[in-house]
Amino acid sequence: MIFPLALGLCCNCTITYWIMYTLVFMFVTIYQACLGLMAGLELNHLIYPLEARTAPSGCSLLPHNHYWISSKRIVTQDGVISGAVEIKDGKVFSLVKEEDWHGYIRNGHIVDFGEAVVMPGLIDVHAHLDDPGRDDWEGFPSGTRAAAAGGITTLIDMPLNSEPSTVSVETLKLKMNAAKNRIFVDVGFWGGLVPDNALNATALEGFLRAGVLGLKSFMCPSGINDFPMTNITHIKEGLSVLAKFKRPLLVHAEVQEDVVGESVEDDKNDARLYSTYLKTRPPSMEETAIRNLLTVSENTRAGGPSEGAHLHIVHLSDAQSSLDLLKKAKGRGDSISIETCPHYLSFSADEIPDGDTRFKCAPPIRDADNKEKLWEALTGGDIDMLSSDHSPSLPDLKLLQEGDFLKAWGGISSLQYVLPATWTSGRKYGVTLEQIASWWSEKPAKLAGQHLKGSIAVGNYADIVAWDPESEFDLDENHSSYIKHPSISAYMGRKLSGKVLATFVRGNLVYKEGEHAPAACGSRLLAQ
Numbered sequence: 001m002i003f004p005l006a007l008g009l010c011c012n013c014t015i016t017y018w019i020m021y022t023l024v025f026m027f028v029t030i031y032q033a034c035l036g037l038m039a040g041l042e043l044n045h046l047i048y049p050l051e052a053r054t055a056p057s058g059c060s061l062l063p064h065n066h067y068w069i070s071s072k073r074i075v076t077q078d079g080v081i082s083g084a085v086e087i088k089d090g091k092v093f094s095l096v097k098e099e100d101w102h103g104y105i106r107n108g109h110i111v112d113f114g115e116a117v118v119m120p121g122l123i124d125v126h127a128h129l130d131d132p133g134r135d136d137w138e139g140f141p142s143g144t145r146a147a148a149a150g151g152i153t154t155l156i157d158m159p160l161n162s163e164p165s166t167v168s169v170e171t172l173k174l175k176m177n178a179a180k181n182r183i184f185v186d187v188g189f190w191g192g193l194v195p196d197n198a199l200n201a202t203a204l205e206g207f208l209r210a211g212v213l214g215l216k217s218f219m220c221p222s223g224i225n226d227f228p229m230t231n232i233t234h235i236k237e238g239l240s241v242l243a244k245f246k247r248p249l250l251v252h253a254e255v256q257e258d259v260v261g262e263s264v265e266d267d268k269n270d271a272r273l274y275s276t277y278l279k280t281r282p283p284s285m286e287e288t289a290i291r292n293l294l295t296v297s298e299n300t301r302a303g304g305p306s307e308g309a310h311l312h313i314v315h316l317s318d319a320q321s322s323l324d325l326l327k328k329a330k331g332r333g334d335s336i337s338i339e340t341c342p343h344y345l346s347f348s349a350d351e352i353p354d355g356d357t358r359f360k361c362a363p364p365i366r367d368a369d370n371k372e373k374l375w376e377a378l379t380g381g382d383i384d385m386l387s388s389d390h391s392p393s394l395p396d397l398k399l400l401q402e403g404d405f406l407k408a409w410g411g412i413s414s415l416q417y418v419l420p421a422t423w424t425s426g427r428k429y430g431v432t433l434e435q436i437a438s439w440w441s442e443k444p445a446k447l448a449g450q451h452l453k454g455s456i457a458v459g460n461y462a463d464i465v466a467w468d469p470e471s472e473f474d475l476d477e478n479h480s481s482y483i484k485h486p487s488i489s490a491y492m493g494r495k496l497s498g499k500v501l502a503t504f505v506r507g508n509l510v511y512k513e514g515e516h517a518p519a520a521c522g523s524r525l526l527a528q
């Protein structure tokens with residue numbers, strides 16, 4: 001206010017300046033007020049992307065407990081609709097089509113995603129977060145932040161690669177403690193079926209009562225010392241206990257064949273060649289394991305001794321004999337489901353560079369013809385669902401310098417990228433949004449016994465991802481990656497389409513375009 005006087009002007013001039021100054025001041029103030037009002041109106045209507053406040057709890061980037069999410073493409077069980085989802089107290093309260101919702105929503109707070117897709121959050125039933133004990137490989141905080149950034153709202157943690165493995169009530173408690181206040185999405189736990197507990201029904205029952213969502217076993221060495229492989233007797237006994245709890249057994253279905261091991265010891269086999277690695281794990285390893293499994297899976301049929309139990313084949317790679325056998329068993333009424341992973345659908349053996357151990361996994365990525373057949377089986381409904389099998393390690397263990405496929409850690413790092421990876425390769429096969437939701441949400445929710453998850457439906461948890469299928473991005477070091485070791489991911493360097501815009505877990509906006517909610521408010525899921 002001292003501005004005009006400080007100029008040292010005459011009295012009249014000073015009055016004139018004062019009047020002018022006041023007018024300009026009023027004009028600026030009114031103009032700013034108008035802008036504020038407009039912003040305020042917008043805030044009450046189309047908040048996204050203006051909204052920046054955080055809930056007082058820190059659990060959500062949105063300070064609302066009751067609000068609407070609107071979009072032209074909401075994936076529901078009745079197809080893709082244009083309209084809005086009403087969220088209240090963490091659950092879906094109503095679903096309204098566009099033609100009805102204008103009269104319906106009065107003073108609601110609306111988060112509008114326009115043309116972007118609003119879909120049930122992904123449920124990854126196969127992820128190794130390696131916590132406790134190996135959280136330098138991944139860990140709950142980084143893994144679940146990556147999940148949130150990738151549109152995954154629930155993941156089920158595998159019982160191995162943590163230290164110790166989750167194979168008992170005591171080790172489950174260690175998992176629960178490690179996850180407490182450190183998870184940004186919901187996390188459930190599979191328990192390990194290992195020789196130590198498999199023939200001890202009392203121990204297994206206690207373990208299942210403690211809340212593991214089902215069991216997981218290996219039919220070949222797992223690469224983890226305290227997670228030995230099971231034989232078919234262990235598996236049969238495991239199924240009979242699981243039947244009482246109506247929970248699944250997930251099996252890594254490969255058996256070791258001696259003859260193959262010998263052939264690659266040969267000097268002619270260069271460990272830097274992917275073809276050398278491929279020879280060590282032929283499709284017959286999967287086929288033999290599946291033949292063995294089918295001798296006990298008939299027990300899961302209606303009226304069978306293990307009715308209620310369910311056999312889930314993880315990460316199927318062989319789309320020929322193994323798949324044919326499984327299809328027939330399903331047809332006979334065995335309770336079986338099959339998962340494969342985006343890496344088997346995105347890559348083929350012929351394009352894996354020599355020495356590039358980022359692509360090493362078991363079972364291995366096979367040839368292009370096999371990839372086509374996997375897509376055929378997935379789109380045709382013979383393969384039920386997808387999972388990440390995110391299995392990272394310390395970068396050193398990938399032996400990227402040596403490029404030794406026989407000695408490097410086997411496991412693909414992909415957690416944050418599975419939605420764009422599926423969409424990018426799936427588009428060529430005419431994949432629909434409903435199929436993506438079925439493979440990544442609906443079927444996995446059923447497998448993990450999550451009855452209030454897996455679809456955007458009234459009464460379900462508001463676990464939702466908003467993503468833009470048309471948006472392309474380069475997955476390089478400039479991309480915001482939240483997995484602990486992005487450099488070892490086989491997807492690095494690819495161009496992907498399908499950008500995750502926002503992720504809601506139980507109504508909390510946990511991720512929005514590069515920003516995470518500050519507090520780790522994910523729930524630990526125990527079977528009841």
Ligand SMILES: NC(=O)N[C@H]1NC(=O)NC1=O
Nearest residue numbers: 222223361362391410411
């Ligand atoms: N232990 C472990 O995570 N193994 C996984 N890695 C992989 O490539 N296949 C598996 O089963």
Ligand SMILES: [Zn+2]
Nearest residue numbers: 252314315362
């Ligand atoms: Zn496996």
Ligand SMILES: [Zn+2]
Nearest residue numbers: 126158389391
């Ligand atoms: Zn795995």
